[in-house]
Amino acid sequence: MNIRPRRNRKSAAVRNMVQETRLSVDNLVFPLFLEDGQHIKTAIPSLPGIFRFSLDQLLLEIESCVELGIHSFILFPKIKDELKDATGTYGINPDNYYLQAARTIKKQFPQITLMSDVALDPYNIHGHDGIVKDGKILNDETIAVLTQMSVLQAEAGFDYLGPSDMMDGRVEAIRQALDENHYTDTGIISYTAKYASAFYGPFRDALDSSPVDLKDIPKDKKTYQMNPSNRKEALLEGELDFAEGADILMVKPALNYLDIISDLKQHFPLPIAAYHVSGECAMLMAACQNGWLDYKTAMPETLNCIHRAGADIILTYFAKDYAKMQRGLSIG
Numbered sequence: 001m002n003i004r005p006r007r008n009r010k011s012a013a014v015r016n017m018v019q020e021t022r023l024s025v026d027n028l029v030f031p032l033f034l035e036d037g038q039h040i041k042t043a044i045p046s047l048p049g050i051f052r053f054s055l056d057q058l059l060l061e062i063e064s065c066v067e068l069g070i071h072s073f074i075l076f077p078k079i080k081d082e083l084k085d086a087t088g089t090y091g092i093n094p095d096n097y098y099l100q101a102a103r104t105i106k107k108q109f110p111q112i113t114l115m116s117d118v119a120l121d122p123y124n125i126h127g128h129d130g131i132v133k134d135g136k137i138l139n140d141e142t143i144a145v146l147t148q149m150s151v152l153q154a155e156a157g158f159d160y161l162g163p164s165d166m167m168d169g170r171v172e173a174i175r176q177a178l179d180e181n182h183y184t185d186t187g188i189i190s191y192t193a194k195y196a197s198a199f200y201g202p203f204r205d206a207l208d209s210s211p212v213d214l215k216d217i218p219k220d221k222k223t224y225q226m227n228p229s230n231r232k233e234a235l236l237e238g239e240l241d242f243a244e245g246a247d248i249l250m251v252k253p254a255l256n257y258l259d260i261i262s263d264l265k266q267h268f269p270l271p272i273a274a275y276h277v278s279g280e281c282a283m284l285m286a287a288c289q290n291g292w293l294d295y296k297t298a299m300p301e302t303l304n305c306i307h308r309a310g311a312d313i314i315l316t317y318f319a320k321d322y323a324k325m326q327r328g329l330s331i332g
C-alpha cells in the first residue's frame, strides 16, 4: 500500500498539524436576551444555561464573556405585552429600552462588536416580522419601518445590523438609509437564507414572540421565510443581498443547512455566517442532560463541523462553553 491515510492520524501532534480547519473563539457570536427592568436573570427552560437579563445583569454577563475572549454579541429584546401593538411602533421609539441598552453597552465595552436584530416580531402583538394586513405580511410597508429602525440602531451604536425579517429589498433600503444618515461604517449582517424552520421554538419562548393564534393572522412565517426543501433559491437570495450591499451573508439554521452554507461560501466573496439556532442547541443539550451524548465532545464537534462546511462566523448559544473549553476551564 502506497497510500495509508492513517499515517497522518498517528498522534495528536500529527493530527493537529494536518487539521484542515480550526474554529477560534474570534469566529463566534454570542446571542444575548434582554429584558426591561433590574436585577433580572431568568433561566429559559428550553435553553438550559441561557438566561434573559436586565441590563445591569447583562453588563456583568458581557464582562465575563469578554474575559473568556468572546468579543461579538447579538442582542435580542423581550418586549412587555403592554408595549406591543399591531405595527410594532415601540421598535421605532428612539428612547426604547433596547436602544438605550445598546448605548450603555457600547459605552462600557467600546471594543466589542455588537449586532442588532432588525425585525418587527418582538414589538408587535401577532409575532410576525412585518406589518400584517388582511392576513398578509406586507413587504414594502414593512421596509419603511425597518429602515427607520435601522437608522435608530446605528445611532445607538450597533456595529452590525441584522435584518432577520426576510422582506424583499430590505438590505438595499437599509444601506441607503444608513448612508443618507452618514452611518457608512455601520455594517449589515443579512439573514440571507433564513428558513421557515421548526427549530426556533426556544428562542420564541425566550422572547415570547411566537406567531399568535388569531383569526386572519397566518400561524407560520412561510410567506417570507424560505422553504426548507429549497437550495437553489438560497443563491438567488445571496445574489440579491450581495448586490444590495450586505457585508455578511447568513444562513439560518445551521446544522440541517450545511449544504446551503457551503454553496454561499463558494459563490460569494463575503464572510458567511451561520446561526446555530436555539432548537439545535436545545436538542443537543437535552440529549447530553439525559446522558445520551457527551457534551464535551459533541458540542465542539458540532461547532467545528459548521465551520468546516464554510461558516466563517457562527452565532451560537454554546459560545461561552466553547470559549471555556479552549482555555481549559471546566464547563457544565
Ligand code: PBG
Pocket: 117, 118, 119, 120, 121, 129, 164, 165, 199, 200, 201, 202, 203, 204, 276, 277, 278, 279
Ligand atoms: C426573528 C428571529 C428569530 C430568530 C432570530 N431572529 C425567530 C423567528 O424568525 O421566528 C431565531 C433564533 C433562534 O432560534 O435561536 N426576527
